Amino acid sequence: xxxxxxxxxxxxxxxxxxxxxxxxxxxxxxxxxxxxxxxxxxxxxxxxxxxxxxxxxxxxxxxxxxxxxxxxxxxxxxxxxxxxxxxxxxxxxxxxxxxxxxxxxxxxxxxxxxxxxxxxxxxxxxxxxxxxxxxxxxxxxxxxxxxxxxxxxxxxxxxxxxxxxxxxxxxxxxxxxxxxxxxxxxxxxxxxxxxxxxxxxxxxxxxxxxxxxxxxxxxxxxxxxxxxxxxxxxxxxxxxxxxx
Numbered sequence: 001x002x003x004x005x006x007x008x009x010x011x012x013x014x015x016x017x018x019x020x021x022x023x024x025x026x027x028x029x030x031x032x033x034x035x036x037x038x039x040x041x042x043x044x045x046x047x048x049x050x051x052x053x054x055x056x057x058x059x060x061x062x063x064x065x066x067x068x069x070x071x072x073x074x075x076x077x078x079x080x081x082x083x084x085x086x087x088x089x090x091x092x093x094x095x096x097x098x099x100x101x102x103x104x105x106x107x108x109x110x111x112x113x114x115x116x117x118x119x120x121x122x123x124x125x126x127x128x129x130x131x132x133x134x135x136x137x138x139x140x141x142x143x144x145x146x147x148x149x150x151x152x153x154x155x156x157x158x159x160x161x162x163x164x165x166x167x168x169x170x171x172x173x174x175x176x177x178x179x180x181x182x183x184x185x186x187x188x189x190x191x192x193x194x195x196x197x198x199x200x201x202x203x204x205x206x207x208x209x210x211x212x213x214x215x216x217x218x219x220x221x222x223x224x225x226x227x228x229x230x231x232x233x234x235x236x237x238x239x240x241x242x243x244x
Contacts, residue, residue, distance in 0.1 A: 024060035028079040132156035136201030
């Protein structure tokens with residue numbers, strides 16, 4: 001009898017989730033690769049939690065005409081679908097080519113011929129960092145020894161590869177690039193050193209670890225600023241020579 005008189009427990013309603021304030025920000029409508037020129041169809045407004053909208057996001061209430069404003073800009077770094085658009089990853093080329101648009105101020109893009117044998121077997125990709133090694137005949141040593149002698153020396157250290165041939169981006173499905181030309185990002189004096197070295201002997205690119213990419217390159221303060229020491233190898237015997 002007591003069991004029959006028991007009343008059905010009342011259902012407990014779950015509390016409603018608090019509504020978060022949102023803002024409309026500009027995002028990529030689809031994946032946008034490096035080097036692409038933006039069109040209105042690449043961009044869209046999307047609601048975003050106001051508390052997580054960074055200061056470098058483009059907000060509709062601040063720039064309502066942003067889609068038209070940024071159309072025609074070149075993508076300096078790729079975007080994935082839904083990623084907020086940031087001005088730091090865009091460049092207004094104003095008629096310039098893509099390579100001129102992505103070059104940092106004061107830097108030069110200089111090309112050098114390569115083969116699979118002189119470019120780490122073709123495993124060097126755009127945005128990798130490399131050392132440039134010159135192999136040449138040592139005429140002065142030959143005068144003393146009377147025999148042909150070869151010298152190998154590092155002339156540039158930790159420089160960035162901008163492109164291999166016409167490829168400027170590391171594709172997901174791309175494992176290596178066996179090209180004929182590598183374009184390097186160099187300072188003025190580094191560009192002069194590379195141009196001269198091309199006339200003196202054979203150039204090889206030595207691939208650096210990905211952890212070296214974040215390290216600063218030597219400052220360009222003089223004619224030998226591209227290096228602090230040169231590793232000279234004669235017949236496999238290594239000696240270290242410090243430029244004066």
